[in-house]
Amino acid sequence: MKSWEENVRKVIPYTPGEQPDFPDMIKLNTNENPYPPAPGTLEKIRNMNPEQLRLYPAPGADSLVNALAGYYHLKKEEVFVGVGSDDVLAMAFLTFFQSGKPILFPDITYSFYDVWADLFRIPYECQPLDEQFCIRKEDYLKENGGIIFPNPNAPTGVEMPLADIEEIISGNPDVVVIVDEAYIDFGGTSARELIHKYENLLVVQTFSKSRSMAGMRIGYAFGCPRIIKYLNDVKYSFNSYTMNRPSLEIGLAALEDEEYFQETRQKIMHTRERMKKELAELGFRFADSKTNFLFVTHPEYDAKELFEALKEKHIFVRYFKKPRIDQYLRITIGTDEEMDTLLSFLRSYKK
Numbered sequence: 001m002k003s004w005e006e007n008v009r010k011v012i013p014y015t016p017g018e019q020p021d022f023p024d025m026i027k028l029n030t031n032e033n034p035y036p037p038a039p040g041t042l043e044k045i046r047n048m049n050p051e052q053l054r055l056y057p058a059p060g061a062d063s064l065v066n067a068l069a070g071y072y073h074l075k076k077e078e079v080f081v082g083v084g085s086d087d088v089l090a091m092a093f094l095t096f097f098q099s100g101k102p103i104l105f106p107d108i109t110y111s112f113y114d115v116w117a118d119l120f121r122i123p124y125e126c127q128p129l130d131e132q133f134c135i136r137k138e139d140y141l142k143e144n145g146g147i148i149f150p151n152p153n154a155p156t157g158v159e160m161p162l163a164d165i166e167e168i169i170s171g172n173p174d175v176v177v178i179v180d181e182a183y184i185d186f187g188g189t190s191a192r193e194l195i196h197k198y199e200n201l202l203v204v205q206t207f208s209k210s211r212s213m214a215g216m217r218i219g220y221a222f223g224c225p226r227i228i229k230y231l232n233d234v235k236y237s238f239n240s241y242t243m244n245r246p247s248l249e250i251g252l253a254a255l256e257d258e259e260y261f262q263e264t265r266q267k268i269m270h271t272r273e274r275m276k277k278e279l280a281e282l283g284f285r286f287a288d289s290k291t292n293f294l295f296v297t298h299p300e301y302d303a304k305e306l307f308e309a310l311k312e313k314h315i316f317v318r319y320f321k322k323p324r325i326d327q328y329l330r331i332t333i334g335t336d337e338e339m340d341t342l343l344s345f346l347r348s349y350k351k
């Protein structure tokens with residue numbers, strides 16, 4: 001190693017799901033939405049005046065903050081907006097997990113948490129899910145430096161009852177509890193209302209999955225005005241202009257089309273419920289999912305082999321070579337047509 005390299009911050013980066021590019025592919029590996037964003041967003045893009053790009057955007061992303069506050073019946077001081085929820089979560093790690101005590105999150109969960117913890121030198125302790133892949137609330141009622149978990153959890157899809165979440169929040173008044181609700185719009189119950197009751201709660205959501213805008217990078221968070229102020233202070237100390245002008249405008253357009261939003265999320269939930277039946281009939285096993293994906297295993301198939309076989313047909317799903325879950329595949333819910341193609345492959349697999 002060269003001497004200058006000894007002074008480099010070394011990290012093992014998060015590995016995102018692959019982004020293959022085949023015209024005929026069925027992409028079910030990164031939980032993107034199979035439907036296009038709301039039609040109003042397209043119109044907004046068409047009518048956008050490039051002249052506006054000369055000017056910096058509003059540092060507080062006020063237009064989108066106000067619109068989100070209106071949509072969720074909150075005060076604008078209770079809303080934070082960032083470049084996808086990954087940006088919001090990274091800022092939150094940097095802002096709230098400063099005690100030097102280990103933060104807690106599940107052993108099987110979003111694999112970015114340990115990466116941010118390592119990047120920011122935050123100690124952490126993983127808490128094992130139970131055999132049914134449920135988070136055990138008791139594990140989060142001990143001394144810690146902060147708590148984060150997705151609800152529903154990823155990649156399991158399992159939702160934790162709101163009463164259990166509230167117990168974790170109320171049992172941890174000395175630290176911030178972050179609930180990552182990336183998939184909440186697919187049938188889960190949000191902890192959002194609890195921000196009025198608990199100052200130590202931050203709820204994070206995103207446009208990436210339920211609003212079909214992973215490519216736009218819009219995430220947001222709810223919390224009491226104090227917690228949002230702390231988050232903004234760190235953000236302004238890092239990069240004032242995180243949200244670009246097109247994202248702000250297009251995000252606004254997406255939020256305005258409630259009918260389209262309801263229609264597409266219902267379609268996905270409907271397809272998901274159908275897939276639960278079909279996959280169960282084919283012998284697959286899975287925990288009940290309240291998300292836009294299913295986390296499945298099959299007693300007779302090796303998950304990695306099936307993953308490779310699907311890939312050969314340009315059907316991409318997600319495989320994690322990790323303890324406890326290396327016999328599982330995470331399959332994003334696509335269109336009904338895409339699911340039918342997947343099912344017909346699975347019906348003939350190893351026959």
Ligand SMILES: *Cc1c(COP(=O)(O)O)cnc(C)c1O
Nearest residue numbers: 084085086110150154182206208
């Ligand atoms: C997808 C996902 C995110 C990140 O989404 P963004 O595209 O950055 O908004 C965060 N948490 C979980 C659990 C996710 O699955």
